[in-house]
Amino acid sequence: MTNIVVIGHSINDIDIPYFECILKAYPDAVWKNYNYQDLDEGIDAVAETHDKLINAGVSDGKLTSTLSEDLKRIYPVT
Numbered sequence: 428m429t430n431i432v433v434i435g436h437s438i439n440d441i442d443i444p445y446f447e448c449i450l451k452a453y454p455d456a457v458w459k460n461y462n463y464q465d466l467d468e469g470i471d472a473v474a475e476t477h478d479k480l481i482n483a484g485v486s487d488g489k490l491t492s493t494l495s496e497d498l499k500r501i502y503p504v505t
Contacts, residue, residue, distance in 0.1 A: 429456040435463070435495060436469070438479040446483045458485050460492040 431449060438446065449456075460480060462472040477492035 428452045431456045431458045433458065433460045433462075433476070433480070433481050434498070435461065436476065438476050438483070443479075446480065446485075450484050458490040459502065460490060461495040461498055462492070490495050 436442070444461070448487060458480065460476055462476050463469050464473050473492050473494060477490065480490055480492075481487055
């Protein structure tokens with residue numbers, strides 16, 4: 428199984444062809460998207476990037492989006 432990990436990427440329009448190329452090369456991959464959420468600033472980049480990846484063609488069933496803070500738990504620095 429191929430895992431594709433996206434960390435802190437804004438996924439702007441200029442980036443879409445890049446992600447479409449990855450999708451074409453790895454159509455069965457499982458995607459993990461990590462981004463920030465700053466509710467004080469009204470920014471929910473997790474939801475924004477999740478939606479952008481879905482719109483680019485990533486299957487909703489193969490995409491997990493969560494906070495980049497979770498990376499500290501998954502990969503603790505010792």
